[in-house]
Amino acid sequence: MFPVSSQLKVTLICGPTDMRKAIDGLSNIVAYDLEQEPCSEQLFVFCGRRRDKIKILQWVNNGFWLYYKRLEKGTFQWPGIEDDELALTISARQLNWLLEGLPLVQDKAHPALTYHYHAC
Secondary structure (H helix, E strand, C coil): CCCCCCCCEEEEEEEECCCCCCHHHHHHHHHHHCCCCCCCCEEEEEECCCCCEEEEEEEECCEEEEEEEECCCCCCCCCCCCCCCCEEEECHHHHHHHHCCCCCCCCCCCCCCCCCCCCC
């Protein structure tokens, strides 16, 4: 797995994607279907119809990265594969769960906490 910053925005493309698409085809989905900028600093995550393949498109400085994962057995717990909603924003933590084969909602996960210290 590759490291994902908690500050990085992650957008899941909910419906099935043709996994034969490469960088240009995936960036066209982002630009024309989602009406978002593919060259922005975020991850766009795509899943195939059988839910055994994931591609992640990322722009870094002067070019695209395309990450690809194929499961030899099992499927990803992909949300909204049959829904009409085109995209879903998730956290980097949820992306890691998804890549590990877990659903996006983890009831037993520790909640994220933010502490504020005040000067005395």
